[in-house]
Amino acid sequence: MKITDVKVSLVEAPLITPFKTALRTVHSIQNVMVILTTDDGQIGIGEAAPTHVITGETLGSLKYAIEEVIAPVIKGIDIAEIAVLCERVDRCLYQNTSAKAAVEMALYDLWAKKYQAPLYQLLGGYRNTLKTDITISVNDSVEMVNDSLAAVKRGFSILKVKVGKDPIGDVERVVNIREAVGPDVVLRVDANQGWTPKQAVSIIGQLEDKGVQIELIEQPVHYSDLVGMQYVTQRTQTPILADESVFSPKQAIEVIEKGAADLINIKLMKTGGISKAQQIANIAQANGVQCMIGCMLETKISVSAAAHFAAANQIVTMVDLDGPSLCVKDPIEGGPIFEGECIQMVERAGLGFLI
CATH class of the missing domain: 3.30.390.10 (Enolase-like, N-terminal domain)
Structure with a gap:
């Protein structure tokens, strides 16, 4: 072969x-x-x-x-x-x-x-279902609230709220979304490197003081500023998730050793594939650091590969694989079944596509 x-x-x-x-x-x-x-x-x-x-x-x-x-x-x-x-x-x-x-x-x-065999079984076979969040794009507060309510109506109980484009208005955006969706919906906030360290501490502190209940803050500052990430992590109670700061196993070790983040976001597009993603997961597990599996703007093809990786690894406790949910239609048949927030692995060999 x-x-x-x-x-x-x-x-x-x-x-x-x-x-x-x-x-x-x-x-x-x-x-x-x-x-x-x-x-x-x-x-x-x-x-x-x-x-x-x-x-x-x-x-x-x-x-x-x-x-x-x-x-x-x-x-x-x-x-x-x-x-x-x-x-x-x-x-x-x-x-x-x-x-x-x-x-x-x-x-x-x-x-x-x-x-x-299905790939996830050969990689570890820890579980066969996953629950993903869905992204709420950064817009004005009213539009983000409407998008959040629409996502909840579609059956999503975890929202990943994009901020960072307008730091002054970010607290209002998140507070309004929390008030609209209620206390039972999990909110993750992703700044995409959009804040300075001092802005991040101020914004997160305000959200904490208001009791907004945020599960995590993703990549609050520039990817290269590990000192700034450490500054934010040490001065806030909300867990900080490193995304763009971690492409490689070496960077994962550095983030963990410096205490620059509490959590790590693994994306196959960053790691170069499943083999290096597995190395990062092993490093994280050895250090008791929980991981998210994430994606870029990807279709069901590559998101399915990420789902197989996530289903195989116990240390991957958070899932951000909403690419197929953002698309008008899937470009391929078969593979894991994406229904709202639920991802169900299938028992066909490989990634499970009908090709």
């Missing part, structure tokens, strides 16, 4: 509503899909999101990295040698984490198909 062909194509999915954060506004997903073929006719697929403001990648750079750099180093290798394949993918490029992630997903899809 050797890799014989590597193809790249465009996968598109319009969003139900524009996705707005402190970093960008997106109206439609345009990602890269990877299709690997083996000498016995098996197919494995993966997906890469060109999130230039976070990973630095574009559609063009993803296509080139996969076709011209990664493909030559994996062709001819048997899928049973999954560790060798992942190492080759990792070493052939310095960064390009999303390109690596897409190829790794397809490799793991084939690997699990070889052994005729």
Whole structure:
């Protein structure tokens, strides 16, 4: 079962509503899909999101990295040698984490198909259901309240509220959402690096004083400012989640050692795929640090791979895999079943797609 062909194509999915954060506004997903073929006719697929403001990648750079750099180093290798394949993918490029992630997903899809088992079972099989939050884009307070109420009506009990674009109005936004949805809905607040350390301490302190009940604050300051992250973490009671500050296992160790955050957000587009994501999860588990599994603006293809990883790992206690819920329709059939906030793993081999 050797890799014989590597193809790249465009996968598109319009969003139900524009996705707005402190970093960008997106109206439609345009990602890269990877299709690997083996000498016995098996197919494995993966997906890469060109999130230039976070990973630095574009559609063009993803296509080139996969076709011209990664493909030559994996062709001819048997899928049973999954560790060798992942190492080759990792070493052939310095960064390009999303390109690596897409190829790794397809490799793991084939690997699990070889052994005729769902991927999550081969990775650990801790559970077969997950509960995800859904993102509330940053807008004016009235629109965010309306979007929050609509999400609750759709059956979501965990909301990830985007802020950071207008620090002065962020307290009002979150307070209004809490008052509108009531005390039983879990609120996660994501600043997407939009605050300074002092702004973060002030805003979080005000929310704490008002008793708003926030589960966590994600990436309050710039990804490179671990001293600032530490400053915020030490001066607030609300747990701080590191996102853009952690791409690699080495960065995870640094964040934990410095006490720069209480929690870590793992995203396959940041880690370069499942193999490095697993290393970060192992580091976190060894240090008693709980993890979230997150995604960029991704379709069901790559979000399904992240769901398999999350379902296999006990240390992943929070799920932010709402990509399919933000899209008008799925670009592929099969895979885990996304129904509102519930993600149900299926028992088909690999990632479970009907291809």
